[in-house]
Amino acid sequence: MPATHRTGPALGHKVSPRHAALMLVIGLLLPLAIGLAGLLQPAWLARLEHGLQDELMRRTASGATAQQVVVVDIDDVSLAAVGQWPWPRYRVASLIERIHQAAPAAIAMDILFPEPDRSSLLTLQQTFKQDFGIDVAIGGVPPGLLDNDGYLGQQMARAGVVGARYFYFDHATPGAQPADVQPLQVGGRTDLLALQEATGVLENTAPVARRTRSSGFVNQKLDDDGVLRRLPLLIGHGGRPQVSLSLAAVMRAQGLRAVQVLATPDGLALQVGTRQLPMDAAGYATLRFDGGPASYPAVSAVALLAGQVPAEALRGKVVFVGTSAVGLKDVHTTAMHPAFPGLRIHALMAENLLQGRFLHTPPWGAAVALAACLATGLLMTAIFVLAIRIPTLVAASAVVPAAALGLAVALYLRSGLLLPMAAPCLSAGLLFMVFFITRYALERRRALAWRRQLENARQVTIESMASVAETRDPETGAHIKRTQHYVRAVALHLRATGHHTALLTDEYIELLFISAPLHDIGKVGVPDHILLKPGRLTPEEMEQMKQHAEFGRKIIFSTAQRIEGDNFLTIAGDIAATHHEKWDGSGYPLGLAGQDIPLAGRIMAVADIYDALISRRCYKEPFSHARATQMMRELRGKTFDPVVLDAFFEIEDTIQAIADEHRDEAEGDASPEVAAAQVIEGLKQHRPAPLPAAASTPRDHAQQP
Structure with missing residues (x-):
């Protein structure tokens, strides 16, 4: 069975003790x-608290009618229908009489009459007497x-x-005191x-x-965000508590x-x-809404005055008389x-009072919120330190605030307790993000x-495999390092000049x-007597030398098949x-031409031949840079992709710098005298020696007879 390799590290290793302590x-x-x-309730936290409580109220409102x-x-x-406000007081009195006839449990007037009614006959008499000195007699009107x-x-x-x-x-209103007959x-x-x-x-006239x-006061107070959530039940005045209208x-x-x-x-x-x-x-109590305004039934005053409202609609109920007319602007968010x-x-x-459906935040709520914050912190720390994988962390950490919210909702529905939720939820959210x-x-x-580590292992693998080939051909020296840098320099220049930009990504070049x-990994399959032969190879030996390309392909692809995925x-x-x-x-080996040759092979051909020409081999002395490049120019469009x-010649200075930086210790340019001595020595031994002027490429690249 082919071996498989993990394509990435497993997520969710336990954190180190140092990081665990920090968390x-x-x-x-x-x-x-x-x-x-949360104990101090700054404005920003109070707004968040209000937002959560408002959402809770909206989600749980029964929608039932009062x-x-x-x-x-x-x-x-x-x-x-009747006329603009204010109405004459006798008409308001008629409205009250109609309500009273329906036998309600109580009537509360959400209207103040602080000034005398100017339409009153008695007021008109006094006005004429004061302004004109005229006594206006009014007859046939009951004194009341x-x-x-x-x-x-x-x-x-x-x-x-x-x-x-x-x-x-x-x-202040000096001397003004509540005027209840029975306070x-x-x-x-x-x-x-x-x-x-x-x-x-401000009292009635x-x-x-x-x-x-x-009487009861009609004062209301909005929260800092402009929303009405509470009503005062008691206000101090005159040295004693006063009660609200409701x-x-x-x-x-x-x-x-x-x-x-x-x-x-x-509390x-x-x-x-x-x-x-x-x-x-x-003295404030929190309102518990069951719905919008429609949840609190209303009858129109004009319909009641016209006798169109059945007594059953008012009987036994607490009736509030007032106005919702748009022009009077008595509406609240x-x-x-x-x-x-x-x-x-x-x-x-x-309705809240009569039904016993109250909301309240206990004085110990802030302490509970603080404890919940700390408990949440400890629990989430344990989750993030011990959890195995990131998805587990997300799921487990979501359970903590969900459980806290669930408990708060249960207490709200069961007993009307409004436990502070903002601080624990905010704590859980921030901890989740930080963790x-x-x-x-x-x-x-x-x-x-x-x-x-993987890249190091990969590099070591490549270098180890390359070293196997190098041990068979020890005179190559720093050939590996030089060709590596040549191909990268050429690839980068090709991309910079607009060639093969789709293929030459950073990852590909690396x-x-x-x-x-x-x-040249395939050279491990070439016999030593051919690989290390100092003279010209015979046609049969050259055919065996050519097989190193196929050997290399088989070695590498057989290894690649044992690695999962792209590699x-x-x-x-x-x-x-x-x-x-x-x-x-x-x-060779397939006789490919032009673009059919992979770009990597075309780049490597230029780098490999150049380095072979300027390097010492067992069968030749090194050529100078000038001689090597001259020979390569002659092969443009034949051996090499133009x-x-x-691109190689456009970065010639870079190529020479690479060659100088990674030069073999014993490497030097071959002089004509040295080359001539090689030829003479070869003739003495009756073995063909490479002719510097005639040899155009290294022997593993040449098509020798």
Whole structure:
């Protein structure tokens, strides 16, 4: 069975102890830094956290329609039908009366009336008296309808409507205090709160405020990225906590006058009846969206005034009255929708309270995130140090953040816990990139080392095979080194002058360089008495000498067949088999001509003959460079490819420099006297000696009779 060889190094060797220690340090310090950043919550990490939580909310939103709240919307259709905003207060009072008749659980007014109604008859009387000194008498009107504000206040008191207020934090309103008739109370561990302290308050006009049993603020605050995710349930003002509109509406629906602040293992919570609503020390609670605005049902105010809304649509529900009209711009960007009306935001929070579906980030969440970062670092370090192959590393490292995310999602769905995910995910992602790049670099360095070993082994193999031939022909000396550099120099010049550019790649030229020493490997099959014969060969001996090209081809190709895939011996085989072919077809062993001769063989023919001419052989003394090149020029288009030979002469200085650098120690130019002495000595021994003037090529290249 032919032997096979591995074509590359196996990926995934275990890393060295030094690199393992380095990766362990990285696997601890990087997650530690990110985990500590998670404790401080810088803006960039908070944005990433918000993005992950928003995506989680979108992916898990039930899409269910709210069951316990409904919105009465003074929408654009209502304004177009009834008139522009603000409506006269008696019309708002009529709207409240219609809602009250449907027996809702509570009514909350997301509208402020801070100024007197100028369309009120009483206001008109006062205006005429003040501006013109005229007493305007109005008859036939019930006293209660003379003052629209008083009439609205009367209807709100009869229906138990929860009024609205707005707190200021940038300026004060001296003497202004919440005007609840029966203010809602906040008790319990209020000492643990760190509420925003309002400096002023905007209330309903006095005739409305005096009759309002309870009120709640409508303040909302966006996160730094402009997205609304939380609502304040409590704000400090006047030395005590004030409640939000949605919380006040739920308290009204449940008949509660007080709520309690509790300290729980998961942080602060607000006890509202039987529910515990998680919140932070600043009094904020996180909204849990079930869908977009359409998930929180609404009825149009004009339809309700026209008697087109059945009482069942409002009965037993918490009703929020307000407006989503585009011109009033009370819309907010949320995770679920880019234009979520503020009116429905209050309804959403009330639905969360009534359903007990809360979201909260426990105070120990950051510590858990830090621990998760460190655990992830240790686990991923172990994976990257011990894993066998790169694909295994990728798959195993993906499991770590996936498992962490899976746990976070499970806790979110089961109990509404919002565990910080950004720091562990970021830690896992950065570690993966660092470790993957590190491991890839180690594998690449190992592969390069393996490649160098392979190239060294290949070079040693070639030189060893060439040395076998050289031991049969010891007078060649540095012939191998010189021909190697000749062929590379000629190949590079051919490519530089636009010849054979597709074939003469860097890899091909390098293989040509390292394969050149095998061009005469076939001489191992030539008998010594022929190979080492100092005189002219007989025709029979010349035929045996010619067989070394075929011997070389067989030796190299038989070896190449035992190596899997493409290998360096292919070019070596071409060189050994064809460097004695001639351009005019008179060469051997196959008599190839012109372009049918492989380029490697044509280049090698020029290099080999030149070096043989200028070198000492057992059958000749060396010729001078000038004499050798003159003889070669005479063979242009006969023995040599004209293009290759021209390239050889165009870099003649480079060729001579190579010859000088790798000159044989005993090598020297043959003088005419020496050549003549050789001829005379040959005649004395009755053996033919080479004639310098007549011999045109080395004997293994010549067609001798």
